[in-house]
Amino acid sequence: MYINTMPIILASASPRRKLLLEQVGIVPKVIPSPVEEEGFLKDIDNPSRIVESLARAKAQWVIDRTTLPRVAVLAADTVVTLEGKLLGKPADAGEARAMLSSLSGSVHQVWTGVCVAVKSRKLEMRTWSCCTEVEFRKISGEEIDAYVLTGEPFDKAGGYGIQGMASGFVRTVRGSYTNVVGLPLAETIQTLIELEVIRPGTTQSLTTQSSL
Structure with a gap:
């Protein structure tokens, strides 16, 4: 449904983010950013600032190291909050059980920060x-x-995957x-279109155009 107009790098090792993009025809190259999350998790009262700062730092790390003259980098980070408490990825089975027990019968919030950095004649970033x-x-227990x-649960914020067994x-x-x-x-696609990183089309339409 969409095709890249320039190379797209996904600054995340998450197979779920890659799959979401591929489902609509967006084909990224994966270069995970090694930015550590711990230093960004201090502002508990502002989870949107946490995830936005993390996404921006991850995108910046990759864009600073690519030698491609024209490229887009997409980075994202997700956290879960419950009654003002921040839930990241559980470190072990005990922590996973505690997280899931706290979520049981409750309403929680899932926050994702996204940054798109486009390097062409100049660098443009949207977060x-x-x-x-x-x-x-x-x-139940x-x-x-x-x-x-x-x-x-172990590689997922809040200790669960909504697309899986949870x-x-x-x-x-x-x-x-x-x-x-x-x-x-939806918001990511809109931003990529506005920045002219993708456009509606298919690989078949590209083949047709090139043969005219």
Whole structure:
């Protein structure tokens, strides 16, 4: 549905973000940024600032190191908040269980910060964040233990993946679903179009045009 007009680098190792882009025809090269999150997690009262700062730092790290004369870098970072408490990725099974227990029967917020950096004749950066409210039904200790044993919680903010086996925990989603997966896709596509990084079309339409 969309085609790149320039190379796109995804500054994230998240397979979910890559898959979301590929589902609409956007083909990125993956170069994960090694920016550490710990130094950005101090401003607990402003999660939007945390995720935006992280996304911008990750994009900047990659754009500073690419030798391509014309390229776009897309970076994102996601955190979960519950009653003012920040939930990142669980470090172990005990922390995963504690996170999921706290989310059980509650409404929490998922925040994703996104930065698009475009290097052409000049450097242009756009950064924003998106918040989605997610309500979990009451989940039992047995369900939590079984889910933790799958290994799915450990690379995900809040200790769960809405697109995976935890989908059965979710009662309602208010806002962008893809934001909870890891990338607010509608807003990202709009920004990439505005910055002329992508345009509507298919690889078949490119082949047709080149043969005329």
